[in-house]
Amino acid sequence: MAKSSGKDAKVLPTRNDVPDNAKQVSIGILQGCLVDTIDLYNATRQAHWNVKGPHFGALHELFEQFYTDLAVASDDLAERIVQIGGIASGTTQTLASQTRLPPYPTDLLAGMDHVAALAERYAQVAKTLRAGIEETEEAGDADTADLLTEQSRAMDKKLWMLEAHLGPDKAR
Known part of the structure; x- marks a missing residue:
């Protein structure tokens, strides 16, 4: 589920009026989503x-469009963390220690194997x-x-x- 360990997150001073408790919850969730998005x-x-x-x-071409979109998505997540007083972390060390995604196999070559893994x-x-939507709504952000x-x-x-590339019998 969404990472909600932000209760201990340091909140930097800002004029953003989201309540501090909501900021802490959101920072934790956003940081978890940021890490997973960068890993993806x-x-x-x-x-x-x-x-x-x-x-x-x-x-x-499809994968190129997807990773281009993911770059924008990760930037939006990181900027939201900072907007509400957090510190966004997307370093290699943070990714390695916090991602919730399984390691991507580096020996895949066949297109449909990549599609299935992705x-x-x-x-x-x-x-x-x-899950993060529900938690941040409940927290008041x-x-x-x-x-x-x-x-x-x-x-x-x-x-x-x-x-859709996998077909109806392999989509799940």
Whole structure:
């Protein structure tokens, strides 16, 4: 689920009037989503660089669009953390220690193998975003919930596109 360990998050002074408790909850959730989104970005780049097979052209372009969108999404998450008084962390060390995604296999080559591996990870990130929506709404941070809702919709669309490549009998 969404990482909500932000209760201990340091909140820097800001004129943003979201209540401090909501800020702490949101910072923890956003940081977890940020880490997972950057990790998903890296997995998508891995697929983009190494995809092979009869669907190379279409998948190479699709993966490029996906990682470009993920770069924007991670920036939006990080900026929201800072807007509410947090410190966004996207370092390699933070990613390695905090990601909730399984390691992406570096030996995949076949296009549909990449699609299946990415579909699992996109589904996991979408689920975590949805959990974060509920937690940030409950904490009283409607703007963060809105950001997570926007990202959840985008993630669901990407998951749908990946599953469409797998066909109806392999989508799940």
